[in-house]
Amino acid sequence: MTEQQQEETTADQLFATIGEQADNESYDENKVVNEIESLCMNCEENGTTKLLLTVIPFFKEVILMSFECPHCGLKNSEIQSAGQIQEKACRYKLRVNSKTDMDRQIVKSEYCVSKFPELDLEIPAQRGQLTTVEGLLGNVLEDIAIGQDVRQTEQPEAYQRIQDFIEKGKKMIEGDAFPFTIIVDDISGNSWIEPKPADAQNVWSRVEYLRSPAQNARLNLGNPEAPNVDDIQPDEVHTFPASCPSCARPCDTHMKLVDIPHFKEVIIMSTACDDCGYKSNEVKTGGQIPPKGRKITLKVDDADDLALDILKSESCALTVPELALDLHPGTLGGRFTTIEGLLAQVYDELYGRVYSGNNDSREPEENKKWETFLGNLTLAREGKKDFTLILDDPLAGSYLQNPYAPDDNPNMTSEEYERTEEQNEDWGLNDMVTSGYEEDETPAVIEAPDFPAGAPAA
Template sequence: MAQTEEKLEFFPPIADVVDKTDAGDEEDISARPLEEIESLCMQCGEQGVTRMMLTSIPFFREVIVMSFRCEHCGHSNNEIQSAGKIRPEGTMYTVKVLNRGDLDRQLIRSEACTINIPEFQLVLPPSRGHFTTVEGLLRDIVADLSVQQPLRRIQDETAYAKIRGIIDGLMEIIDDDKEEGEEGQDKPEKRDLSKEDSVTRAITITLDDPSGNSFLEFVGSMSDLKWNMRTYERSLEQNRQLGLAPPAEDNEENVADEAEQQSGGMNEEVFEFPGVCSRCSRPLVTRMKKVSIPYFKDTIIMSTNCDDCGYRDNEIKSGTAISELGKRITLKVEDRDDLSRDILKSDTSGLSIPEIDLDLHPGTLGGRFTTLIRKTTDWFL
């Protein structure tokens, strides 16, 4: 009980916060539900005021609402941040805006949320968190798109016309008349419309949030026919964007380290196996090491030396999967330097020297990693 009461004290419902703000005495600073902090204005460099409010949204969760205003230059800004944990699944909200009552739905957008309005082919990428209504969202879109319109009209008339169409369409939905003085028209009086009146153009608003910290209000209950919510499992890339998974570069390094650890550190270690010499039948040691051949792939080299009779043998095996395609390599030997070239022959490789009518079938002499002159000597010994 003590923990519940403390939680309600720090995050009271937003309706209680509003009532307390309206009924509060301006002189009683301690009774205010807001925290005020002096902050630097990034526009003019003077000191402004940031107000913070801890509250809970009905049917959602606890949030922190922040608002900044500078009295010197008039710059203002507001932002919302989730006070809870990132959900284990992403969420996608969809609402159909059919009448003016739908414009009053509360909307919470986190900094990881993408908003899509398909009727206008409009996609808003992730931005700062925002607590507003559907109408407030549309007004913000109109304000953002209108900023560069005079410049677009001069530089790119095609883009200006397309964006002008989006602005006019959104202004019709929120029933805003054209701005005063634009294109020589005065601003007529607004009509008084009820919430049951249909909007001039129905639209669909979709909130796609991998963090699950966005929200779009339903009316009545979750069976609202114009409202839908579904959850989905985040992809690896979305987890990386949220900081829940390491970046791709780090992940590749970790996978390589794990593979090296699982292989027992074969790249650095030489393994020894006891055996018997095929010539003198004395005990000997076969050594094995994994190496990476430049411009090729990982291979396993096995070497056998008998200290009693001097017998030597080495063999090479591929350390990776079989390639999808076969390979044919041709070398023209013209001088003695060519005889020093390294040669890697697998146990499935054949070899031919047409000048001396030499043809070795696949499997002959097994796999070898040596030089060309030493290899040629082995064939005739």
């Protein structure tokens, strides 16, 4: 066995699912929960901290920590990401419509801010937590209720306002105030809300956005005072060091600016790891942002259509109604491939997440839904099922090959539309200074946009 294989085997043993580790414990194998004697910050006696390294399905490796002091009875628990800080920040948005949605798992890192807009409630960044929607809201209400007995006597007006707030929150927990919204915003990119197979865009959404220099400074990333580097030049290949997303070893990422005739400038990025063989490529559109968005619709009724080239930008949403497939902006990043290749990437991404590790935490009915969905996706990519492909790009940075050019494709339509105020806000266009900035001695810094809605990962 090679050194690399030994390291991968060790990682698999350390980060197993909770179900697998419970089985190992029952068979008296290696102890999976590590216990460490540690200082109690309440009574300054020694207590016990328990550590469990595990994998959350659909997400990533995490470390569950629990502390208990036998002297004063203090107990607490938290969760920490076992991976690195992600390249981009993330925001999840869930519209809670039923009691089932209240049971969805939530992972909150120590950098995560949670919001309940209907309650006008924002939970600041605090210790990491693995919980559910109901658990998160319930913990908040319990914390707010502390001291209500004293306030009822000394500050009756404040008591009543807080009590009204608590009652409203309890109605949400009991299912008497559906629907309501929960937002999880994490600048480290290590928080998560559990998705479901049939989630529509207005139910579950995920968006990634670039951090501002101030946010990078909070994470101890980079130097916000560092001078800007020169812009990338056409036909010039830039190479910069990076870490492999698969094995975390050093590797190189290459970047080149390419001008596509009759379209626009795009940036091609590729990463290849010599240690584990991981490879990835991504395309980002450059140049001026058009004044209007573009929606391209193609009816795929021939297997030859699967070979058509497609450029899906990072801002593009992809929908296939016949497959119940809805990829939000940001999903898979930018891709330049064929229709068949794009469907294959969606399949591989979903299959890897759905069937990674042990699936004992999912209901049989949910497994059946995933099997049906992936089966229809396979039929479509093999040309055995007709479907409609819709590319909706508010920044008009996506492209679908027309084999009949310069004539129109009878199965394809392309239409421009005015972006909504919300879309302009989502992509930071309302804050852009496009004229008169030369007169300002202080260069304008555009902060990372505050997205109110988002895009789910496949």
